[in-house]
Amino acid sequence: MADRAKRKKRLDRSIKVRTEGLYALASWAEMGYLFMPRVVLVLGLLLLPLVLDMYWQRVLCSAGIYALLAIGFDFLAEYVGLVCLGGAFFIGAGGYIAGLLNEYFHWSPFVTIPIATVLGAGISTLVLVPCLRLRGIYFAIVSFMFPLFAVFIIIALNVFGGTEGITALDTFPNVWVELYLILGVVIVALFALRRLVNEDMGIILRGIMDNDQAVRASGINIIAYKTKAVFIAALLGCFGGAYLSHLYGWLGLSLFAMDFSILPIAACVMGGMGTLVGPVLGAFILTPMSEALRGFGQLRVVLYCLILIGFMVYKPEGIMNALQRKYHQFEVWEEV
């Protein structure tokens, strides 16, 4: 045959036809196709600190915190159906517990952070459990109130350093520990959650989001599952808070600031809701951007909201969903 016929072939089709969830790979091309995005993400995150200078390394640390919050928000909103506007409460709970343990017992950050993560998540979950019966906007509003409530209580009782906060907490030994601790946790959290939402528990959670009465009728305790989901999201947030208070060696009322509730949501919208990777991407784009706009002072909030609205109105699916679609439509020529 003189002219060999060629046709376009989509790599994802064959993988998807043969498997649904279980990967049966037939060639190096297919394996590379699946591995490439994951490897790029992990290596990118791990190599990023090496090329940045001091200032941007700090920015990367706070971007990591926002990324954790954003993953938590995305998980709760898209897989459990709880829109939690109280991300700042998680940060505050974790940050205050770690800071107080460090201040009064002089424990090192490597002891206080795990304790604060688990304890803070426990407390946040206990606080949110009574609200789990609520749905939709009602849960959103109540969870939005909790950080405010915590701030007012701390001011009124004048405990935990009151309005001034506590300074001079222990910080991390060096900048590499700071960086790789947060980046490592982001990567682990990301892949762990992606696995979780495809396990049985994830299926039940998504069922709860779609139709909770049906799940309940199948004899599954939905409140218990929602509690577990909130605990998982709170773990991420509280780790971020505990890490934050040791990062700057300082704790105060601004741990409950609205930034921690709003920026992760913006990151989710920008990155693409429901992908779990998208929010991380969004956080790593938005935080440096808001840092670069610092010269504009208060006006940066304005610019930043304009970007948010632009994304909501013109690109509601977000970056990650668009990229994913493009990647799945990737075609190669093959000979027939």
Add this chain to the structure above:
Amino acid sequence: MDILIYGTVNSVVFSLIAVGFTLVYGVARVPNFAHGSIYVLVGFLTWSFVNDLKMNYALAILLSLVIASIVGLLIYRLVLIRLRGMPTSEIIASFAVSLIILEGLRMQGIAGFKGFIGPFYTLQPFVEGKISIAGIFVDYQRLIIIGAGLGLVIFLWVFTHHTKIGLSLRAIAQDERAAMMLGVNSDRTAMISLSIGSALAGLAAVIILPLGSVRAEEGYRVLIYALAVCIIGGLGSWGGAVLASFVLAFAMKISTSLFGALWESVVLVGTIILILLFRPSGLLGKQKELEERV
């Protein structure tokens, strides 16, 4: 006695703040989180018109109310119209609009009006002077607030129950498709509700702000109060909104005089959380009671 009088005044302040939001969210079911920012915007514009452009006070108020309703219209036309039916997106987008207005104002005012929102920017009261009621001095502005608040609530009740536009607002909240089938243009109705709601927020601003000063922080506070009153009262229920403002205002006033001013906010937020936990559809809410909780 002090508690009774000032509690009543505060309650009416709460209802005034909340009526616009109740009309937009409670009745037409469009969450307009830019409510608080329009409140501040109108206060600021009125101040600018009076002090920078040397305008007549009444004219300044009228003009800024018109601008407020146009802003509300634009918010719907440019942003919210594309997000109808996605409550979370609607909330986030309108909250972003609110941040844009508030933080923009905090920076340097809007287009040409020099100004900075701070503690020294106060509007003058309509009528100076005080009156003594049972030994307590109350200034006339507070009496005007009570009168205006009650008048407005009654007017809005009549508006939403007995006029065509008002009825169509309630119709799209209850069942948008059925309303459209009966010839209600849902986009136009929602747009009207947003512009009326914004004008009401502005009206509340010019009536209430003479008691305090024009500040950007005021916007966030107003938004939280409006949300609280609207949701606690029960969506779409005017009686509920009034009841909720009385409950909240008296809870705050009593706690202030018992424990001191620091506890005011604690009690406010605590009351909101408690009521929402036990009655998520609000004190008098009837609509969609089943849908809101498991």
